[in-house]
Amino acid sequence: MLTHNQNNKLAIVVDSINPTLSEKQLYAKVYTAKPFRVEKPQRVSQEKNYLYHVTAYDKNGKSRNLLCKSFGQQAKIQVGDYLLIKSKGQAVKHWEIIKKNKIPENIIQEIGD
DSSP: OOSTTOOSHHHHHHHHHOTTOOOEEEEEEOSOOSOSEEOOOOTTTOOOEEEEEEEEEOTTOOEEEEEEEEESSOOOOOTTOEEEEEEETTEEEEEEEEOGGGSOHHHHHHHOO
């Protein structure tokens, strides 16, 4: 509860190591294809990471604000794309672009079309 919708590094780290949280599958619709933030280049690779802010929904329609990171290059997402996100609380483990028909009907209603 303390980290819910908190998109800071502390909340992400706490949730990633919290043994009481389980990984969940969430769904989101992209409303802007521009990164929310671009991080400084990594020391070793010199590549920048791009962060995208999304509101994601679990199978019960409960929402959560998350940051999805694209490592090393800007993600090839478009406005209107749908995302499947696997996260443990605020810690996004994986995300990918999916087709609308892969999203449960009750979530489509929450996301809006």
